[in-house]
Amino acid sequence: MLALKFMGLGGLVLFGCGWIARRHAVAARRLGVPLLVASRDLARARAFAREFGAADAFGAYDDAARDPRAEAAVICTPHDRHCADTLLALGAGLHVLVEKPIAPTVEEADRMIAGARDAGRVLMVAENFHFMPAFRHVHGLLTSGALGALRSLHLVARGYRQHSGWRLAAGAAGGGVLIDGGIHYVHNLSWWGGEVRRVFALRPPQTVELGGEDAVDILAELAGGIVGFVSNSLGARGAPRVQWSSVTGVDGTIFADNRGRFILSRGRGRMRLRLFRRDSRGHEAMLRAFADAVGSGRPPETDGRSGRRDLAVVLAAYRSVAERRPVDLAC
C-alpha cells in the first residue's frame, strides 16, 4: 500500500493481454501498482493474472473498467481500437495511458483528447522512447548545448520480422511499419531536433506481408533548417541487430543504440561511452510519469497533443508516399 500511495495510482486495468501488456505488467509489478487484467477471453485474463500476480481478472474490458478498484487503464489493443477503448475507460472515470500511436487518424485523436478534457482525466500516450534513460540522456546533452547548434539527425531502425494477426489486416493498424514501430523514431526526431515542417517519403518494394508498408524512408525538414532522416524497415533481411540513432551538431555527434543500452558521444574532446542497464526500455519510468500526472494534475510530457503531433508526421509521410511529393505539415 505504501508503494501505491507513493505512486498515486489505484487499480490499473490492462485492456488486452497481448505482447505489450506483458511489458506494462512487469513494470506495474516492480512498482507495486495493483493490476486488474481484462481480456476478451476470461481464461486468457486469468492465466495472465496468475503469471503477473494481478489482483483480479475479467472477461470484458467494460467490467474491469467499472470495478470500484479501478483508477486508470492502459490500452494495449490494436490501433483501430484505441479511440473506442480510451473513450470507454474515460467514460468509466479512469485515467488513460494509451499505447502508441494515439490512434490511426487525427479525428480519432481529437475525440480522445476532447474526451479526456471533458472528463477531467489524464490522457497520456505510452511513448516509451521518451522515458528510456539513454534517450533522455541524449535529450539532456542536446538541451545543455553539448553539440552546439544542431545540424542533422539520422535515425535508422531496420530489421526483419514477419508479423501475424491484426497487423496483417489492412485498416487495423492504420498503416504499416511507420505507424507501428516507426512512430517512436518520428517522436525522437521532433523531441531531439525540433518541430517537423516538411517531409518527403519513399517506400521500397514490399517484401514482408503486412497490412501496410514494410519499409519507409523519410527526409524531413525541421525548424531552423535542421535535417532529419528516418529509415524504418521490417523487410531488411540480414540487417545487424545493432541499430542506431545519431545526432550531429556543429561541435560533435551523439550515437545512440536504439535499444537504449549505450551512447557514444564526441564533442570537441574525447569520445565518451555511457552504458544504461536499469529499465533500459523506460516502462517503469513511463508508469511513474503517468502516476505523477494522475497525482499532481500536471499534464504528462507525452500527452494527447504530443501523440497527435507524432501521428500527423506519420500521416504526412504516408501522403508524401502516395502523392510522390514533399508534404508540408500544418503549423
Ligand SMILES: NC(=O)c1ccc[n+]([C@@H]2O[C@H](COP(=O)([O-])OP(=O)(O)OC[C@H]3O[C@@H](n4cnc5c(N)ncnc54)[C@H](OP(=O)(O)O)[C@@H]3O)[C@@H](O)[C@H]2O)c1
Ligand atoms: N511501445 C512499444 O514498444 C510497443 C511494442 C509493441 C506494441 N505496441 C503497441 O501496443 C498495442 C498492442 O500491440 P501488441 O503488439 O501488444 O499486439 P497483440 O500482441 O496482438 O495484443 C493486442 C491485444 O489486443 C486485444 N484485442 C482487442 N481487440 C482485438 C482485435 N480485434 N484483434 C486482435 N486483438 C484484439 C487482444 O487482447 P485480448 O484477446 O486479451 O482481449 C490482443 O492480445 C499497439 O498499439 C502497438 O502499436 C507498442
